[in-house]
Amino acid sequence: MNRSIRKVAVLGSGIMGSRIACHFANIGVEVLLLDIVPKELNDAEKARGMTSEHPAFRNRIVNDALQQAIKSSPAPLYSPAFASRIKTGNFEDNLADIKNYDWVMEVVVERLDIKKSIFEKVDALRKPGTLVTSNTSGIPIHLMAEGRSEDFRKHFCGTHFFNPPRYLRLLEIIPTSETDQEIVDFLMHYGDLFLGKTTVLAKDTPGFIANRLGIYALIQTIRVAAEIGLSVDEVDKLTGPVVGRPKSGTYRLSDVVGLDTTVHVANNLYASGEGKDESRDAFVVPEVMQKLYDNKWLGDKTGQGFYKKIKDEKGKSVILALDFNTLEYKPSEKVKFETLEGTKAISDVSKRFGVLVGGRDKAGEFYRKTFADIFRYASLRIPEISDEIFRIDQAIAAGFGWQYGPFETWDAIGVKNMLSIMESLDMKPAEWVYEMIAAGNESFYKVENGKRSYYDIVSKTYKKIPGQESFILLSNLSNNIVWKNAGANLYDIGDGILNLEFKSKMNTMGSEVIEGINKGISLAEKDFRGLVIGNESSEAFSAGANLAMLFMFAIEQEFDEINMVIAQFQQTMMRARYSSIPVVTAPHSLALGGGCELNLHADKVVAHAETYIGLVEFGVGIIPAGGGTKEMALRCSDMYHAGDTELNILQTAFMNIAQAKVSTSAQEAREMNYLQDKDQIVLNRSRLIVEAKQAAMDLADNGYTQPKQRNDIKVQGKTGIALFMAGIAQMRLANYISDHDAKIANKLAYVINGGDLSYAQNVTEQYLLDLEREAFLSLCGEKKTLERMQGLLNGGKPPRN
Secondary structure: OOOOEEEEEEEOOHHHHHHHHHHHHOOOEEEEEOOOOOOOOOOOHOOOOOOOOOOOOOOOHHHHHHHHHHHHHOOOOHHHHHHHHEEEEEHHHHHHHHHHHHHEEEEOOOOOHHHHHHHHHHHHHHOOOOOOEEEEOOOHHHHHHOOOOOHHHHHHHEEEEEEOOOOOEEEEEEOOOOOHHHHHHHHHHHHHHHHOOOEOOOOOOOOOOHHHHHHHHHHHHHHHHHHHHHHHHHHHHHHOOHOOOOOOOHHHHHHHHHHHHHHHHHHHHHHOOOOOOOHHHHHHOHHHHHHHHHOOOOOOHHHHHHHEEOOOOOOOOEEEEOOOOOOOOOOOOOOOOOOHHHOOOOOOHHHHHHHHHOOOOHHHHHHHHHHHHHHHHHOOOOOOOOOOHHHHHHHHHHOOOOOOHHHHHHHHHOOHHHHHHHHOOOOOOOOHHHHHHHOOOOOOOEEEEEEEEEOOOOEEEEEEEHHHHEEEOHHHOOOEEEEEOOOOOEEEEOOOEEEEEEEHHOOOOOOHHHHHHHHHHHHHHOOEEEEEEOOOOEEEOOOHHHHHHHHHHHHHOOHHHHHHHHHHHHHHHHHHOOOOEEEEEOOOOOEOOOHHHHHHHEEEEEEEEEEEEEEEEEOOOOOOOHHHHHHHHHHHHHHOOOOOOHHHHHHHHHHHHOOOOOOOOHHHHHHHHOOOOEEEOOOOHHHHHHHHHHHHHHHHHHHOOOOOOOOEEEOOOHHHHHHHHHHHHHHHHOOOOOOOHHHHHHHHHHHHOOOOOOOOEOOOOOHHHHHHHHHHHHOOOOOOHHHHHHHHHHHOOOOOO
């Protein structure tokens, strides 16, 4: 069946419902968001003389919920303008409208009786063939379908989004035994391609996959920490980025999610685990969690949980951490463990695990106990919650933001090595693990011919993970590296296309990366058809230029060296624009400073929807000088029309740079002119490189020819400079900016307006590049600039003085 989704009805406008509606609006779908009618008029409505029949009263709950979602942070919409795609209503007046919708999704309160009453009405109103799903975190899917029509049951499924739906990548698809396979296949594909999710097929079991293992791991982490005597700060340090997990760690994550939510899910898992789960008692909430729950210290929603934010006597925000012994809050402390010190030089997270479990201090003991426990529990959940190990890893990684799932982590440590540790702790895994090892298979995953396979427990063989044909995974292509240095790898990714991957810290752009860009273009021009610049980093596409090298030259006042470095950087950016082969960039997460400038010079940008891009050099006391200022002048020139709007257009670009503004999505980057109409936005991060490769192939197939440098960039000259400087002077007088800020802004105004020209006229790209470089050099000699650079290098924010 050729099924398409143009209109979605979301029933329930709470935290999840309103944000799911927003994410469907993000992808261009028309959304109907419904909720209940209020029970009575409030005081404001009575004062306005409103009756209970007034639409504003009847839709108050849904409208308030939607507005609260739109204003929330992080924002659920790629652009505020997308809110216009959401229509609101209520269950009494508008439920019949669902007959015109392709997909009806229920997101009401987690009570089976209420859900079943909603579905009874939906069944009577929907047209045959309409998709119906429930976004539940744990209520059995098959129970909701009981008593419904045959057509309803065939088209009914669980679709479990994780909060916030825009940002967390997991979407669990949970069919019943009566769900048509066509519906399951459609949802798996739609979630991946259109919603940008890691879609994981889950069984209709308590907590499905992610919550079953994720909540188990969270509670057991808290239990082990109490046993060893680790503080809140220590645990969050140990369970954060050092092991490839979010900065929130364990306790901060609980505060963000809400302790009541965690306790509710844990209690449900305990209640449903009788006779089915050998580790059922693990879901009994630890004493410290119960105390916080009883005190209603639920986290961010109540103002305190494991952490509490206060203002000190100077009005500065201070984070306090809970002391488990006194149940009082104290200032957070710096965490230091010998085991962690041993991993500082190891940039590859997967290579840290072996060091961590080998630690001889409390940290090492913590890792051994928590890893052994989750590995044991995960192995015993097969085939209960999943038949395949890769689905468990995918669900945990995508749902909780882990870089590596439990079986992937176990592989990184070494299966046999970790098994010895587990046995010493009396945490033996499932018998199938021993059978796997006895058969000579010592890893859960293998990579062969660029494809990843997993150990299949039933057949006792390795099978290819399905769906890989849609992705290009550089981590599987080590045999395809055609050139490398310390900062970059060049891969042959097939069909005449090369891929350049940065390998520096935060993928910053130093000499090795610049060499890699030039080498990639040279090799592509000689033997290939195009170049993609992309990577699989979880941190950044590129956080910009290597500040340490620049600071070293600046502190020594080596201006000839700085001039040479900046000139080389400019030439590299221009070469990306004016090579004889198409250059396509694939940015994601952070693309800042020089990382932004590289994208500005690509023939096409294929950006992940969650790309945060901007020219941030102003915050370091300099202006963009890798072609960034030039490129924004050029793009503004291309937007000019007759009349006095030219300076308004240019001012917007000027302010984006002067405020070091970073887009909050790829869509906003398009609105800021960092992305253009020719560029592409991809929802699924895993598809980014394959889509960029296709874009490079399309450009080559369509007769790509080397473009010529521009000599028709209209700049405003003295007129623009005068107007901008007047605004800067007013900002300084009002004390909104410092003297140094004003100096940088004046330099930026000079460059983006084309310098000291008597009238508006056309200039060349090289003319603007030279102005950029001159301004950059002059600012590098400023004491305040050096202070800002040093502040960033020391791990803090640059002082604004």
